[in-house]
Amino acid sequence: MDIQSIHPLVIFFAAITTNNILLTNFLGMCSFLAVSKDLKSSLGLGVAVIFVSTFTAPLNWLVYHKLLVPYGLEYLQYIAFIIVIAAFVQIIEMIIERVSTLLYLTLGIFLPLITVNCAIFGCVLFLVIRQYTFMQSIAYGLGAGTGWALAIAALAGIRTRMEKKSKVIAELEGPGIALIITGIMAMAFIGFSGIVKIN
Amino acid sequence: MSPIITAIVVISALTGGLTILLLIAEFFFANYGEVTVDVNAGEKTLKVKGGANLLSTLASQKLFLPSGCGGRGSCGTCKCRVVDGGGPLLPTETPYLNDEERKTSVRLACQVKVKNDIKIQVPEELLSIKEFETVIEKITDFTHDIKGIRFKLPEGETIKFKAGQFANLFSKPYDEVREETSRAYSISSAPKDNKAIELIIRYVPNGMVTTYVFKHLREGDKVKLIGPFGEFFLRDTDREIVCIAGGSGLAPIRSIILDMIDRGISNRKATFFFGAVTKKDLYYVEEFKEIEKNHPWFKFVPALSRDDSDHPYAKGLITDVVSSNYSDLKNMEAYLCGSPGMIDACEKVLTSKGMPKTQIFYDKFS
Numbered sequence: 001m002d003i004q005s006i007h008p009l010v011i012f013f014a015a016i017t018t019n020n021i022l023l024t025n026f027l028g029m030c031s032f033l034a035v036s037k038d039l040k041s042s043l044g045l046g047v048a049v050i051f052v053s054t055f056t057a058p059l060n061w062l063v064y065h066k067l068l069v070p071y072g073l074e075y076l077q078y079i080a081f082i083i084v085i086a087a088f089v090q091i092i093e094m095i096i097e098r099v100s101t102l103l104y105l106t107l108g109i110f111l112p113l114i115t116v117n118c119a120i121f122g123c124v125l126f127l128v129i130r131q132y133t134f135m136q137s138i139a140y141g142l143g144a145g146t147g148w149a150l151a152i153a154a155l156a157g158i159r160t161r162m163e164k165k166s167k168v169i170a171e172l173e174g175p176g177i178a179l180i181i182t183g184i185m186a187m188a189f190i191g192f193s194g195i196v197k198i199n
Numbered sequence: 200m201s202p203i204i205t206a207i208v209v210i211s212a213l214t215g216g217l218t219i220l221l222l223i224a225e226f227f228f229a230n231y232g233e234v235t236v237d238v239n240a241g242e243k244t245l246k247v248k249g250g251a252n253l254l255s256t257l258a259s260q261k262l263f264l265p266s267g268c269g270g271r272g273s274c275g276t277c278k279c280r281v282v283d284g285g286g287p288l289l290p291t292e293t294p295y296l297n298d299e300e301r302k303t304s305v306r307l308a309c310q311v312k313v314k315n316d317i318k319i320q321v322p323e324e325l326l327s328i329k330e331f332e333t334v335i336e337k338i339t340d341f342t343h344d345i346k347g348i349r350f351k352l353p354e355g356e357t358i359k360f361k362a363g364q365f366a367n368l369f370s371k372p373y374d375e376v377r378e379e380t381s382r383a384y385s386i387s388s389a390p391k392d393n394k395a396i397e398l399i400i401r402y403v404p405n406g407m408v409t410t411y412v413f414k415h416l417r418e419g420d421k422v423k424l425i426g427p428f429g430e431f432f433l434r435d436t437d438r439e440i441v442c443i444a445g446g447s448g449l450a451p452i453r454s455i456i457l458d459m460i461d462r463g464i465s466n467r468k469a470t471f472f473f474g475a476v477t478k479k480d481l482y483y484v485e486e487f488k489e490i491e492k493n494h495p496w497f498k499f500v501p502a503l504s505r506d507d508s509d510h511p512y513a514k515g516l517i518t519d520v521v522s523s524n525y526s527d528l529k530n531m532e533a534y535l536c537g538s539p540g541m542i543d544a545c546e547k548v549l550t551s552k553g554m555p556k557t558q559i560f561y562d563k564f565s
Contacts, residue, residue: 041290073205073210080210083213083214087221090221091220091224094228094229097312098229105287109290109291
């Protein structure tokens with residue numbers, strides 16, 4: 001099937017479930033493991049990732065297709081994407097801080113943390129590799145972010161519950177058990193395969 | 200056009216464009232104009248450009264809060280009270296603050312943005328931390344590896360410090376060392392002598408700053424000092440004092456004793472145990488003997504650990520000498536300065552003789 005003819009909505013759902021950027025590609029693990037101790041912070045970070053990936057995906061699509069491709073500079077995509085993501089996050093942070101203190105507290109302070117997040121960068125690279133259209137890239141950015149947020153919220157929920165009720169052996173406390181849980185979650189997400197399929 | 204030039208032009212255009220965009224955004228969104236920082240209820244008022252965090256804003260005004268991580272919010276040492284205008288407590292600071300601190304509006308200065316007029320409260324001592332461009336007035340060779348250096352402050356400037364505190368000495372680039380480096384040294388002069396400060400520096404093989412001091416520094420040279428810092432100073436009680444030092448650890452103890460003389464504190468007995476290996480490692484003996492003669496409350500006990508020659512000083516490890524001098528230390532206070540090994544060993548001896556840990560103060564060389 002021609003990839004360009006897939007409906008953006010399908011790509012959106014696939015990015016959340018079968019192609020979950022965290023649980024199938026294992027991208028964005030560092031902040032995933034570090035912040036997932038607490039549900040509230042996880043949600044904040046999750047929303048920040050959704051926000052940034054949704055906007056940087058089409059932005060970088062434009063940079064790639066309208067700037068790099070015409071000049072034959074595809075090999076510079078890594079540098080270009082990183083610069084665009086970093087600048088975008090900076091500007092958004094400034095605006096949020098100025099406009100609303102509440103929004104800054106819930107979302108803004110997490111933005112610098114994800115400037116160099118590999119999930120965001122991976123999402124942008126995938127949309128280039130998979131040759132998505134502009135609309136598809138918006139859907140993919142939104143979906144990838146949502147999938148990441150869903151995964152971190154789920155892990156945070158599990159970890160908070162485990163902290164209260166489960167006895168984890170000392171050697172596995174912290175990132176160790178979190179990685180094991182992530183593995184089991186990733187296997188559970190295989191259950192989605194067959195619902196939607198892209199690639 | 201060659202592909203290399205195309206690449207350079209396109210990437211430059213992209214980064215240039217984004218930079219301009221960022222500058223425009225900064226002008227419109229992060230420009231908070233001039234704001235006022237009120238320190239300690241009017242004691243000092245600073246006019247600053249808003250938009251940066253409190254820690255760097257204060258540093259730009261030469262008010263230095265202690266900071267270990269340089270403002271990344273990972274050490275929690277740049278705490279100060281923000282009385283008004285600091286905005287709500289951020290999730291990035293909560294892990295470093297206890298309930299008491301949260302109630303008294305203590306914040307991490309590196310996380311608080313200065314966006315409007317702000318009122319803060321910092322410990323009184325911090326206001327006296329200053330940067331000094333000093334001139335070396337005198338260098339004295341005390342022993343084969345210890346020098347005493349007197350730094351003259353610029354004309355008209357004075358330093359306010361508590362006896363026992365230290366200052367950071369900055370070395371200039373020399374030989375292969377390309378960067379300015381700083382190390383902390385205890386002040387050995389008295390607080391009353393406030394137009395200059397003296398430091399006692401022991402040579403550390405390959406030490407960046409001590410090598411500079413021993414090989415390159417001459418009288419008349421200009422050097423940068425920042426200070427005073429530190430929590431090692433004489434506590435205001437009536438307890439008898441036991442001072443123990445080794446090597447260049449003599450510095451803060453000398454300052455404390457000179458300060459007691461200047462302030463006329465004669466109701467507290469003080470004994471200074473100074474540990475050295477051999478006779479050639481002793482210095483300032485004459486001065487302390489003189490003080491002992493003129494002030495009945497002071498006693499000076501130099502001890503040599505490995506000198507079998509004929510000498511009038513105590514023999515043995517400093518810990519043994521201290522131990523044999525006292526039976527009950529419950530109501531005394533100890534001030535220790537020297538290597539971590541010496542301090543740990545002394546602390547053990549002191550506590551074994553009944554001195555509570557809360558009455559032992561020390562400055563460990565690290």
